[in-house]
Amino acid sequence: MPIIKEFMTQDHRDCDDTFAAMEQKANSEGLAATQELYQKMASEMEHHFQMEERVLFPAFEEKTGMTQGPTQMMRMEHTQMRSLIQEIGEALESDNKDRFFGLTETMMIMLQQHNMKEEQMLYTMIQQHMSAENDQLIMMMDAMITE
Amino acid sequence: MNFTGLSLDQAPPISAPVRFFLTAPLFAMLGAVFIFMFEPVALMSRFSLETITVTHMFTIGFIAMVMLGALQQMLPVLAGVSLPKASLVATSSHLLISLGLVLMSIGLLQSMKVVIFIATLSLGIGFLILLIAILIAISKVEFLTATIKGMRVAIGFAFVTVILGMYLLSSYGTGVMGESHLSFANIHAVLAIFGFAGVLIIGVSFQVIPMFYVTPAFHEGYQKYLVLLVATALLLWAVLSFVAVDFAWMAKAVLVVLFALFGYLIIQKMSQRKRPIADITVYYWRLSGVMAILGTLLWLGSAWIEDEVITTVGVIIGGGFLMAVMSGMLYKIIPFLVWFHLNGMGYMSIPSMGEMVHKKMALVQFVLFVLTLALFALAFWLPLLMKVGALTLFVSMVLLEINLVTAYRNYGETCKRKPDFDMSMMGG
Structure with a gap:
């Protein structure tokens, strides 16, 4: 069983790769051909957000009593990214390439700085507090179905 | 447990950087x-007052300005710490450095001793306020990357650079040049360029290049040892310059190999990008x-070779390497900050980063910058080209300012217009 920090970090990289693949497709074959990869990207991201919001963060908050701290900030950034993902979808629908790439650039940086905070700080903290529940949490996240 | 930097409220206000x-x-x-304005001949000599003045317009006025702004912005994001008294520190240090730099040029060019002293203090205090604030913030970092x-x-080298700089500038005020003046000047210049700017760029690019362009991470060996080796080579070089000057070139050679390697790594990373879009910032990194x-x-x-070639070296390293990185980063940082702050305040209908910078204008700006470098490098053989290069540089910098201000104006205009303040965002 991997440790939480590695498991979540790997999921970040998988999301990054899908995101980059989507941009590449849009660049080489146009927006019309990108719909499928967009859906894949959106659902992978949503799955990751929910693993945190429904499993990992509540467990951490319960254990440490920190409900207004870093997890709350990360939730707000998830909201920001959800709206970006939706806007990217709208740009795809209206076949607006400039808007699409303008938004994906914004999303990419938003995503990366968010990942960095989680990987370098939050996951490290979570690992320190939750090592006893490591395997159980990973199984729950792995089995979780996106709502 | 310290987690202040993760909150947007704790990040410096957008106006600070x-x-x-x-x-x-x-x-x-x-x-x-x-x-x-200056005679090209005066600029060919490395230690003329004209050359010193011009150099610092770019090293302090451009390169250090961007680095200090970026450090304030990056510490909260990359390290989860914020500067103490962020607004006050930013305002006062920015004012003192700007004022000091203007006074330095007047004092040196007009030989006004009192002005030189005021400039020394203004620049010195301006830098030290911000460097100390950064040092305090960094000392609180829990997870070292x-x-x-x-x-x-880099901040360590910045301190030495500033102290040496104050000593050197003040000696133009007193008119008394110590016998080591030229050695100190040399060390000041090399530590500023490779120690402060170079090391900072190396350190930051480990994180920023994979993040902005989705490239594989830098090899762990580079992340662990590159900065350490550069710092060692620099210190060794500085010591050898005094005690055994005949051997100083060996440390210099190591330094050159390390930075040439880093240059190669940048080019390599840019070709490993998973993001397909080659925007203006990719051109700047490659350059x-x-x-x-x-x-x-x-x-x-x-x-x-001839000693005069050193001004060409200055143009290529200072302009081609350092200013290019800074310019490229400006095109990313300002639009992102505008977007991030507006979005964080709850505005939804805002332009994306890519829409804030006019792509053709940015490209023209870049081409003029490259042309300037070529003209300045060739001016070594044909001094008249210096004047032409001054013109292209001026236009290029006017365009850069216009491009950046255009991006930044989205912030003020959106705050004023309040298009669609979405309260639901406030609840997270």
């Missing part, structure tokens, strides 16, 4: 005006990678 970013092209414009370690080393290699190799060779 942006005032540094928007001042940078203004000083570069002033530098271009000076180059146009290669980037944070690089920042620490800086090539120039880092060219510039350092020429620097090493300069000992055996």
Whole structure:
């Protein structure tokens, strides 16, 4: 069983790769051909957000009593990214390439700085507090179905 | 447990770093005006007052301005710490450095001793306030990454650079040049360029290049040892310059190899991008990678070629390597800050980053910048080209300022217009 920090970090990289693949497709074959990869990207991201919001963060908050701290900030950034993902979808629908790439650039940086905070700080903290529940949490996240 | 930096409320207000970013092209414009006014012959000599003045318009006015602004912005994001008294520190240090730099040029060019002293104090205090604030913030970092370690080393070199700079500038005020004046000047210059700017760029690029362009991470060996080796080579070089000057070239050669390697790594990373879009910032990174290699190799060779080639080395390393990286980063940082702050305040209908910068204008700006580098490099053989280069540089910096201000204006205009304040965002 991997440790939480590695498991979540790997999921970040998988999301990054899908995101980059989507941009590449849009660049080489146009927006019309990108719909499928967009859906894949959106659902992978949503799955990751929910693993945190429904499993990992509540467990951490319960254990440490920190409900207004870093997890709350990360939730707000998830909201920001959800709206970006939706806007990217709208740009795809209206076949607006400039808007699409303008938004994906914004999303990419938003995503990366968010990942960095989680990987370098939050996951490290979570690992320190939750090592006893490591395997159980990973199984729950792995089995979780996106709502 | 310290987690302050994760909150947008704790991040510095957008005006704190942006005032540094928007001042940078203004000083570069002033530098271009000076180059146009001065006799090319005076600029060929490394230690003429004209050369010293012009150089600092770019090193302090542009390069240091951007680095100091970026450090304030990056520490909360990359390290989770914020500067103490962020607004006060930013305002006062920005004012003192800007004022000090203007006074320095007046004092040196008009030989006004009192003005030189005021400039020394103003610049020194301006730098030290911000450097100390950064040091306090960094000391609170809990999770040390290669980037944070690089920042620490860079700030260390910045302190030495500033102290030496104050000593050197004040000696133009007293008119008493110690016998080691030229050695100190040399050390000041090399530590500023490779120690402060170079190490900071290396450290930050470990994190920023994979993040902005989705490239594979830098090899762990580089992340662990590159900054350490650069710092060691620099210290060794500085010591050898005093005790065994005949051997100093060996440390210099190591330094050159390390920076040429870093230049190669930049070029390599840019070709490993998973993001397909080659925007203006990719051009700037590639340019800086090539120039880092060219510039350092020429620097090493300069000992055996004519001494005057050192000004060309300065153009290639200072302009081609350092200013290029800074310009590229400005095109990313300002639009992102505008977007991030507006979005964080709850505005939804805002332009994306890509829509804030006019792509053709940015490209023209870049081409003029490259042309300027070529003209300045060729001016070594044909001094008249210096004047032409001053013109292209001036226009390029005017365009840079326009492009950045255009992006930044989205912030003020959206705040004023309040298009669609979405309360649901506030609840998270």
